[in-house]
Amino acid sequence: MPIQGMDGLSRRLRLVVGEVARRATAPLRRFARGLRASFEPSADRLAIAPQDLRTADPTVAGDIYAGSFVFSGQVVECRGRSPFDMPPPSDEWARVLHGFGWLRHLRAADTPIARSNARALVDDWLGLDTHPPVAWEPDVASRRLMSWLAQSPMVLEDSDAAFYQRFLVGITRHVKRLRIRYGEEPDGLPRLKTAIALLAAAVAVEGFRRQVKTAMRRLDDELKRQILPDGGHISRNPAAALDILIDLLPLRQALSARGIPASAALMNAVDRMMPWLRFVRHGDGAIALFNGVGPTPTDLVATVLVYDDARGATHGNASHSGFQRLEAGRTVVIVDTGPPPPIPVAQAAHAGTLSFEFSSGTTRYITNCGTPFRPLPQWRRMARTTAAHSTVVVGDRSSATVRDKGLVARLFGPVLVGGPESVPVERQEADGTVAVVASHDGYAKAFGVLHERTLRLSAEGDRIDGRDRVVPLEGGNRPPFVIRFHIHPQVKASALGGGGVVLLGPDGEAWEFRCADLPAHLEESVYLADLHGVRHAEQIVVAADAGGLGEVRWSFHRTAEPRALRRRVSL
Known part of the structure; x- marks a missing residue:
């Protein structure tokens, strides 16, 4: 067994032993x-x-x-x-x-x-x-x-x-x-929610006031451990910050009203999570669909962001949380460039490493399938697979596995195990153009290959160029792979001659997809992150045969501006 595999096994064993001891x-x-x-x-x-x-x-x-x-x-x-x-x-x-x-x-x-x-x-x-x-x-x-x-x-x-x-x-x-x-x-x-509730009770109830110091220390410990330096949460769920801030902000106000100084850890956590929330938000106010995110309460996001005093520019590199944001003009591209989260917090994690979403203005064009709002276990399991994400699927398998049986599942729940352990990322910015080059080894053990993805956004925000490479290790064979681009259901997709696809947004804006190396075709898909249930959608699929082409280049190019913008230009 490779040393890397042994390291993963030993970490899992330590977690299991620690959890058993804690419960005992x-x-x-x-x-x-x-x-x-x-x-x-x-x-x-x-x-x-x-x-x-x-x-x-x-x-x-x-x-x-x-x-x-x-x-x-x-x-x-x-x-x-x-x-x-x-x-x-x-x-x-x-x-x-x-x-x-x-x-x-x-x-x-x-x-x-x-x-x-x-x-x-x-x-x-x-x-x-x-x-x-x-x-x-x-x-x-x-x-x-x-x-x-x-x-x-x-x-x-x-x-x-x-x-x-x-x-x-x-x-x-x-x-x-x-x-x-x-x-x-x-x-x-x-x-973390328990720690917040206990401090809230200590602040709100006169007889519990002497518990404030202990409750504050307990909350500080969890905030320091769970909120990463870039504001993301250790679960790698982009919406977790919203869930935390919606309780943490009123708690901060209550502390002030009672004349109790908020701790530095609490203030720092709020200051980090505010820009993070803007980082993972598309132009329509929705949070990107990674690692368990479902329908976004956009009004709630707007309410929370009112409390953001700094209102600084959104950064593009969230290396601690494992995400990258490319933004130019009206276009936003958000990329998952991290491995699965630690097993104890991976109950909702998805096998979506190197997947991406992109939006232009208030229209989301390429998304992941997301997590259903309603209790639909079969769909929730499907949503966690790599095929439910806009990325490469090698050999019709996911880059990580949902473990819902056995000792690990009994201890921690249906967690995501295995998957990428190394995800090197390089960000390049020059003359307004932004590019991200990243790879992951989630398929190294099963197929002996690495997946490398390059995404480049033009300075005007009107073109996204991509390249996917499936690279064999140590001269091995290249298995078949498929590149999937899930289309948001509000976008109408139509096939073009020569293997292209045009995406028409509800405001008249249009983007054309082209693949330089292989033909693309449309297949059925589903969009799960909708309050009203599962929605029919489509996806662009590019397939490469075993032993064939190992590098695929593709692009999205804006071919028509929104109707409102065209009218302003004509005037």
């Missing part, structure tokens, strides 16, 4: 923390309610009052029963229900009926004898605690003393449980 000692830690928690004070008075920045829709309040709960694209009609008594159609639906994020819609309605309904639903939950396991998953419990704190002015308005006391008992129960079990949640976002 969890009961002892839980006992010790529970003993300490029994001597700590309970929630006595809410001093502040952190703001909820998420978009609210008051019309949803009417649906909830009517007993219609629409979560994750699924509907449950309660018909007079409590939603907590209804069988959930999926775990995803149940997680949203028990997370209580939907309380913001009732607050937006700002009516006595909505406030009364919110209070009754919270009281229903507090009165349950038992809760389903998903209700106490760390990220669900953290979301519920944050939602209760943020919406407490609405929930507690016009309430009696008995309900107020039950509500405080519920807050205490959440804080103690999350503190006792801290560190047992999955690594990555769930652990």
